[in-house]
Amino acid sequence: MTEAQRYTATEILAILSARQLRDGQVVFAGVGIPLLAATLAQRLRCPGLTILFEGGVIGAFVEPGKLPPSTNDQRCTKRANMVLGSADVLLLLQRGYVDVGFMGGAQIDQYGNLNSSFIGDPAAPKTRLPGTGGGNDISSLTNMIVAMKHEKRRFVEHVDFITSPGFIRGDESRGESGLPMGGMFRVITELAVFGFSERSRRMKVLALNPGVSREEVQDNTGFSLDFDETTAMTEPPTDSELQTLRLLDPERLFTA
Amino acid sequence: MLEAQLEPYTRLRENISKRDRSLREKVVSLEEAASFVQDGMKVGIGGSTMSRTPMALIWEVIRQRRKNLSCSRCIVSTDGDLLFGSGVSDHIITSWFAQGILWGLSKVMRHHVETQKKNYEEWSHMGIGMRFRAGGMGVPFLPMRAMLGSDVMKQRPEAKPVNCPFTGEKLLLVPALNPDVALIHVQRCDQYGNAQIDGLQFMDIDLALAANRVILTTERIVSNDQIRRAPDQTKIPFFCVDAVVEVPYGSAPHECFGLYEPMLKHMESYVAQVNADPVNGMREYLERYFYEPKSWNEYLALIGMEELLEASQRGRSIYND
Incomplete structure (x- = not known):
C-alpha cells in the first residue's frame, strides 16, 4: 500500500494536529477536527491534557464512537471535572488559564487571520457564512492552532473579512489593535505544517507532510510562502495513531 | 440606534418593580405563555445550538404568527432558520448561525440574509455573553x-x-442586552418558577436576570418541597419568572441534557428538505410540523415514537459510567 492510501486528508490533519499538543496543557477546542485531535492526543500521549469546550466544559474525556455533534451538546461533558456557563468558560481565556486554542478554518491569509463570516463584500455578500461562534474570542486571547483543508481559495493573501484575528497586518499590528497576548502558533493542513515568522508575522512552512513537495504546497497557496533552509519532512502517521483515530470516529463524522 | 437598543436604567427598574414578585403559582398553557411575546419585541432565547432550545415556545410563537421579533441567542441552529423562514423575525443577534456543523451552511439563513436582506447581527460568543451579563447586572x-x-x-x-x-x-x-421577554426550557421547576437546570447552563442565568419577563417551559413540574431539598440546584429564582408551562420533550428535535439527545433523523430530513429549497421546502415543513398539528403532542407524534425513544435512550446514557 502506498503512503497516500494509508490515510485520508482529514485523518492526517487530525493526527498532525494532535502531535502539536503537550501533556499538561489546557486546550480550548472547537468542534470537528480540533475536538477529535485533542481527544486523540489525550488517548495517545497526553492523559493530562485538559480540554475545554465553549458550551461550558472543563476537562472532558469524550467517549470513542460518541463524538458530540457540536461543542454545546451533552456528549461534551463526558467525564468532565466541571460544567459552567458559556460566558464563564470563555472568560477563562481572557484571564489566561488556556495554553492553546484549537480551531478549524474556512479561509486564512498570510498573517493567519481567519474568515468564517462572509465571502465577498460584507455589505452584499456572495455567501453569508455561519460566523465566529467562540472563534474570535479564542483567537483574540490565546495561542492558536488551526487545522484546515489546503486549497488555493482558502489560503489567500488577504481574507475578505477578519472574523478571528491572527496577526492582523503583520509586524506589531496585533498588539496595537488591543490584543497583546496570543496569536497564531501553527496551521496544519493535509500538505504541510506552518508557523509564523517572529518579525513579519507572515506564514512560513515548517515541515512538509510525507510525499508532499514544496511546489505542491506553493501551487495550492494564494500567496508566496517562505521555506526555511531547514524545512523538515513530517513523520508519517503511525499505525497506532491511525487505529486510535478510527476508534474515536468509527462513523467518520469528522474524518471522511 | 444604540440609544434605541439600550433601555434607561430607571425604566428597567420600573419594569421589575411592576412585576408581581411574590411566591405565586404561575402555571399556564403553552398558548397563553407564548402570547407574552408580542409583535416587535426583543426576544432572548435560552440554551445553545441544538441544546435545551425552547422549541415548544418557538413553535407556538410561530403558530401565533408574530411579526418583527428581534431575537437573540448565543448560538442558533435550526431555530434560527425557523424564526427567519416563518417570517416572525427579521433580526437575529447571535455568534454563529447554521443548522449544525454536520450539515455545512444553512441555505435558509443564506436566502434570508443574502436575498431578503434580513439582519443576522454577528457578535463573538463572549460578546453575546457580556451583553446578557451587563443586562443582568443592571449596568449599561x-x-x-x-x-x-x-x-x-x-x-x-x-x-x-x-x-x-x-x-x-x-x-x-x-x-447591555435586556430582552423584553426570555424563552427558556429547563429540566424541572416548581409551580412558582424555581428552575433547576442539569448539565450545561449556557447563558440562561444571565438571560433570565437580564430580561424584563421570563417564560419557562419545563420537562416536568415538581413540588416546591423538592426544590427546597436541593436549593443549590436552583439556577433561576422564582421572582424572575412570569409563566411556567409543563412541556415534555419541549426541546424536540433538539436535545435536553440527561433526558434526550438531538433527534438526528428528523434533523437530517429537515436539513435536506429546507436546503434543497429554502422557500418551498421551509413552507412545507412549517405547514406539516408547525401549523397543522393540533397540539405539541401531535407534533411529537409526527417526529415519531421510535425517534423519541432512541433520543431518550441516548440522552439518559450520559449518566452511565
Whole structure:
C-alpha cells in the first residue's frame, strides 16, 4: 500500500494536529477536527491534557464512537471535572488559564487571520457564512492552532473579512489593535505544517507532510510562502495513531 | 440606534418593580405563555445550538404568527432558520448561525440574509455573553478584550473601543442586552418558577436576570418541597419568572441534557428538505410540523415514537459510567 492510501486528508490533519499538543496543557477546542485531535492526543500521549469546550466544559474525556455533534451538546461533558456557563468558560481565556486554542478554518491569509463570516463584500455578500461562534474570542486571547483543508481559495493573501484575528497586518499590528497576548502558533493542513515568522508575522512552512513537495504546497497557496533552509519532512502517521483515530470516529463524522 | 437598543436604567427598574414578585403559582398553557411575546419585541432565547432550545415556545410563537421579533441567542441552529423562514423575525443577534456543523451552511439563513436582506447581527460568543451579563447586572455595558482588531468589531458600531481609564489599555465596551421577554426550557421547576437546570447552563442565568419577563417551559413540574431539598440546584429564582408551562420533550428535535439527545433523523430530513429549497421546502415543513398539528403532542407524534425513544435512550446514557 502506498503512503497516500494509508490515510485520508482529514485523518492526517487530525493526527498532525494532535502531535502539536503537550501533556499538561489546557486546550480550548472547537468542534470537528480540533475536538477529535485533542481527544486523540489525550488517548495517545497526553492523559493530562485538559480540554475545554465553549458550551461550558472543563476537562472532558469524550467517549470513542460518541463524538458530540457540536461543542454545546451533552456528549461534551463526558467525564468532565466541571460544567459552567458559556460566558464563564470563555472568560477563562481572557484571564489566561488556556495554553492553546484549537480551531478549524474556512479561509486564512498570510498573517493567519481567519474568515468564517462572509465571502465577498460584507455589505452584499456572495455567501453569508455561519460566523465566529467562540472563534474570535479564542483567537483574540490565546495561542492558536488551526487545522484546515489546503486549497488555493482558502489560503489567500488577504481574507475578505477578519472574523478571528491572527496577526492582523503583520509586524506589531496585533498588539496595537488591543490584543497583546496570543496569536497564531501553527496551521496544519493535509500538505504541510506552518508557523509564523517572529518579525513579519507572515506564514512560513515548517515541515512538509510525507510525499508532499514544496511546489505542491506553493501551487495550492494564494500567496508566496517562505521555506526555511531547514524545512523538515513530517513523520508519517503511525499505525497506532491511525487505529486510535478510527476508534474515536468509527462513523467518520469528522474524518471522511 | 444604540440609544434605541439600550433601555434607561430607571425604566428597567420600573419594569421589575411592576412585576408581581411574590411566591405565586404561575402555571399556564403553552398558548397563553407564548402570547407574552408580542409583535416587535426583543426576544432572548435560552440554551445553545441544538441544546435545551425552547422549541415548544418557538413553535407556538410561530403558530401565533408574530411579526418583527428581534431575537437573540448565543448560538442558533435550526431555530434560527425557523424564526427567519416563518417570517416572525427579521433580526437575529447571535455568534454563529447554521443548522449544525454536520450539515455545512444553512441555505435558509443564506436566502434570508443574502436575498431578503434580513439582519443576522454577528457578535463573538463572549460578546453575546457580556451583553446578557451587563443586562443582568443592571449596568449599561461591560468591557472585554476579544473582538478588538477584527472586522466583527468594525461591523458593530454599537460596541465602543475605549482606552481604559486606569491602565490606558484598549478595551471594547459592549452594550447591555435586556430582552423584553426570555424563552427558556429547563429540566424541572416548581409551580412558582424555581428552575433547576442539569448539565450545561449556557447563558440562561444571565438571560433570565437580564430580561424584563421570563417564560419557562419545563420537562416536568415538581413540588416546591423538592426544590427546597436541593436549593443549590436552583439556577433561576422564582421572582424572575412570569409563566411556567409543563412541556415534555419541549426541546424536540433538539436535545435536553440527561433526558434526550438531538433527534438526528428528523434533523437530517429537515436539513435536506429546507436546503434543497429554502422557500418551498421551509413552507412545507412549517405547514406539516408547525401549523397543522393540533397540539405539541401531535407534533411529537409526527417526529415519531421510535425517534423519541432512541433520543431518550441516548440522552439518559450520559449518566452511565
